[in-house]
Amino acid sequence: MATRALLSVISASPRRIKIETSIFSSSSLSSSLQLQRYSRKAHRIARSFSSDTNPSVLQPPDVARLAETARISLTPAEIEECGTKLRQVTDWFGQLQQVDVNSVEPAIRAEMEGGNLREDAPETFENRESIRASIPSFDEAYLKVPKVLNKE
Amino acid sequence: MLSTLQPPRSLSLLPLRRFHCSKTIVSAASSSPATTSDAASVSPPQSQILTTRRSLLSGETTASEIAKSYLSRIRLTEPQLKCFLHVSENALKDAEEIDQRIARGEELGPLAGVIIGVKDNICTEGMPSTAASRILEHYRPPFDATAVKKIKELGGIVVGKTNMDEFGMGSTTEASAFQVTANPWDLTRVPGGSSGGSAAAVAARQCMVSLGSDTGGSVRQPASFCGVVGLKPTYGRVSRFGLMAYASSLDVIGCFGSTVADAGMLLHAISGYDRFDSTSSKQDVPEFESQFLSVDRFESKPLKGVKVGVIRETLEEGVDSGVRSATQEAASHLEALGCVLTEVSLPSFSLGLPAYYVIASSESSSNLSRYDGVRYGNQVMADELNKLYECSRGEGFGGEVKMRILMGTYALSAGYYDAYYKRAQQVRTLIRKDFKAALEQNDILISPAAPSAAYKIGEKKNDPLAMYAGDIMTVNVNLAGLPAIVLPCGLVEGGPSGLPVGLQMIGAVFDEEKLLKVGHIFEQTLKGSSFLPPLLPNVA
Numbered sequence: 001m002a003t004r005a006l007l008s009v010i011s012a013s014p015r016r017i018k019i020e021t022s023i024f025s026s027s028s029l030s031s032s033l034q035l036q037r038y039s040r041k042a043h044r045i046a047r048s049f050s051s052d053t054n055p056s057v058l059q060p061p062d063v064a065r066l067a068e069t070a071r072i073s074l075t076p077a078e079i080e081e082c083g084t085k086l087r088q089v090t091d092w093f094g095q096l097q098q099v100d101v102n103s104v105e106p107a108i109r110a111e112m113e114g115g116n117l118r119e120d121a122p123e124t125f126e127n128r129e130s131i132r133a134s135i136p137s138f139d140e141a142y143l144k145v146p147k148v149l150n151k152e
Numbered sequence: 153m154l155s156t157l158q159p160p161r162s163l164s165l166l167p168l169r170r171f172h173c174s175k176t177i178v179s180a181a182s183s184s185p186a187t188t189s190d191a192a193s194v195s196p197p198q199s200q201i202l203t204t205r206r207s208l209l210s211g212e213t214t215a216s217e218i219a220k221s222y223l224s225r226i227r228l229t230e231p232q233l234k235c236f237l238h239v240s241e242n243a244l245k246d247a248e249e250i251d252q253r254i255a256r257g258e259e260l261g262p263l264a265g266v267i268i269g270v271k272d273n274i275c276t277e278g279m280p281s282t283a284a285s286r287i288l289e290h291y292r293p294p295f296d297a298t299a300v301k302k303i304k305e306l307g308g309i310v311v312g313k314t315n316m317d318e319f320g321m322g323s324t325t326e327a328s329a330f331q332v333t334a335n336p337w338d339l340t341r342v343p344g345g346s347s348g349g350s351a352a353a354v355a356a357r358q359c360m361v362s363l364g365s366d367t368g369g370s371v372r373q374p375a376s377f378c379g380v381v382g383l384k385p386t387y388g389r390v391s392r393f394g395l396m397a398y399a400s401s402l403d404v405i406g407c408f409g410s411t412v413a414d415a416g417m418l419l420h421a422i423s424g425y426d427r428f429d430s431t432s433s434k435q436d437v438p439e440f441e442s443q444f445l446s447v448d449r450f451e452s453k454p455l456k457g458v459k460v461g462v463i464r465e466t467l468e469e470g471v472d473s474g475v476r477s478a479t480q481e482a483a484s485h486l487e488a489l490g491c492v493l494t495e496v497s498l499p500s501f502s503l504g505l506p507a508y509y510v511i512a513s514s515e516s517s518s519n520l521s522r523y524d525g526v527r528y529g530n531q532v533m534a535d536e537l538n539k540l541y542e543c544s545r546g547e548g549f550g551g552e553v554k555m556r557i558l559m560g561t562y563a564l565s566a567g568y569y570d571a572y573y574k575r576a577q578q579v580r581t582l583i584r585k586d587f588k589a590a591l592e593q594n595d596i597l598i599s600p601a602a603p604s605a606a607y608k609i610g611e612k613k614n615d616p617l618a619m620y621a622g623d624i625m626t627v628n629v630n631l632a633g634l635p636a637i638v639l640p641c642g643l644v645e646g647g648p649s650g651l652p653v654g655l656q657m658i659g660a661v662f663d664e665e666k667l668l669k670v671g672h673i674f675e676q677t678l679k680g681s682s683f684l685p686p687l688l689p690n691v692a
Contacts, residue, residue, distance in 0.1 A: 067554075135527055145526055
């Protein structure tokens with residue numbers, strides 16, 4: 001697993017370029033030039049970049065660890081399948097590293113008017129029975145779950 | 153099996169003759185534009201909503217008769233199409249109530265008796281709402297989404313919940329945990345996605361209009377694949393309260409109809425500020441109906457002076473030649489209607505796709521953490537709490553959902569955030585700037601809705617990048633938060649009687665009016681195609 005992961009980092013760049021061509025086979029001369037421009041800039045910028053934005057130090061996904069973080073149990077076959085697909089996709093994400101975003105503000109969503117928050121005050125929801133009916137395991141006033149403390 | 157399919161026009165043999173509008177569409181398309189502006193000769197817009205209203209008010213038919221005929225059509229066509237995950241047991245009762253109100257002489261809401269499909273990720277009180285996921289199988293929400301509540305208040309009848317890619321994650325509706333929906337134009341092809349059930353149901357006239365949701369094209373691409381109108385409003389135009397969150401900064405509820413007027417009127421019904429969604433806007437909702445002008449009103453070119461930008465990057469190699477030529481013909485058609493065409497370039501266009509997938513998967517990994525098997529949905533019992541979460545989610549989520557949650561978890565991991573999530577947000581800024589500049593020079597922008605027409609079921613199922621590439625035409629519009637409408641503009645070869653191709657028109661923020669106006673004129677004057685799918689087998 002570790003060896004394969006290392007290999008995949010080494011091969012990340014050429015593979016990424018291949019994937020770009022297949023996805024953007026629609027690139028005309030002008031947009032290819034655009035991409036070249038981006039990568040020239042990326043080269044220039046990469047030298048001055050901090051390590052966390054340099055694609056060569058981004059580790060490929062460790063599926064088992066990610067699944068644990070996301071609290072999803074996966075079968076060994078799923079780990080294998082997800083791993084292949086995830087590496088493909090994250091390699092493809094890599095092209096974002098080539099964009100010059102120096103001094104560009106991130107946009108967390110579309111432009112919006114502010115001040116639309118309602119008062120932070122409790123309200124009674126009338127249909128409580130229906131909410132209770134959806135709870136898979138319910139005992140009197142409590143949601144029932146298995147013990148929380150680990151054995152260790 | 154396909155050889156038994158009949159040509160499109162024979163759909164008029166079906167029980168819905170009185171309510172569907174094939175006849176009028178055909179006559180509008182085949183008649184030469186009138187040059188008179190005599191108000192008496194001006195025809196109202198083609199709309200099943202307006203037709204329903206007229207026939208109820210005149211006593212020509214009853215809401216119950218209409219509901220029965222749609223329910224019977226659903227029964228007949230569902231075995232082949234599989235558009236619905238749930239058909240309402242109350243639709244007929246709701247229709248009878250409307251008839252009683254008519255009998256009592258009470259006021260009718262503008263959607264009275266209108267048969268509406270609702271995507272299964274939009275909450276409907278007491279009716280299953282699963283987002284096509286096993287983790288929510290049998291879940292019945294205790295409340296209506298605001299959009300659904302408004303529809304009901306205006307007299308609309310929710311006829312059922314439509315199939316989709318699980319939680320909206322997919323472009324074919326094959327990622328539903330329960331069934332694969334077929335495209336009514338060719339049963340071996342996908343209807344698009346993720347709102348594939350909503351689009352196919354309108355195309356097959358199983359309902360008059362429907363609600364979908366659009367995070368990266370999930371209303372517009374299936375509208376294109378199924379030959380119907382799909383309207384994605386500006387982010388904030390419609391409340392997201394009760395829409396199961398996938399990527400909150402991109403999600404919008406959108407509308408399907410068989411005509412521009414129907415999609416526009418449905419949007420009007422569900423729009424407006426909602427105190428339960430702080431991202432909903434307090435902007436006025438204009439009376440869209442005034443935009444549905446008949447071409448008969450115009451003595452000269454009806455779209456004279458409307459500035460249309462053709463997005464260069466969307467018509468390059470990699471887009472199917474049939475789609476390209478249909479789009480170019482549509483552009484010429486707009487020019488003939490009086491529009492001024494220019495080519496515009498959006499330099500950031502191709503970057504939208506990876507940026508979109510980083511943002512959408514990151515937000516989904518956070519949003520979907522609520523499905524833990526404890527408060528609602530399916531629970532897998534375990535002897536320890538973390539195991540309960542892991543097993544409930546492991547068994548409850550399908551492959552694509554797991555993939556995207558893991559993708560998002562990866563992109564948000566410590567040390568990776570700047571390289572992926574933040575960078576994608578910066579790219580979103582670049583995209584917004586490019587669109588803004590293009591829309592300062594133009595009233596609307598046009599492009600295809602997808603690089604191809606509907607493809608075969610299974611064709612791209614195991615190739616995520618090939619699937620994602622199909623979203624290239626639509627994702628940027630979500631990143632910029634802009635409104636867009638897709639309407640059928642031509643047919644390409646494929647299936648028993650051709651496959652529809654959709655034209656995408658993109659407008660400035662909160663300028664749905666212009667899209668509806670241009671779309672409505674375009675639709676009335678497009679000649680030669682009625683965009684009714686072929687007859688389904690065993691239905692005649």
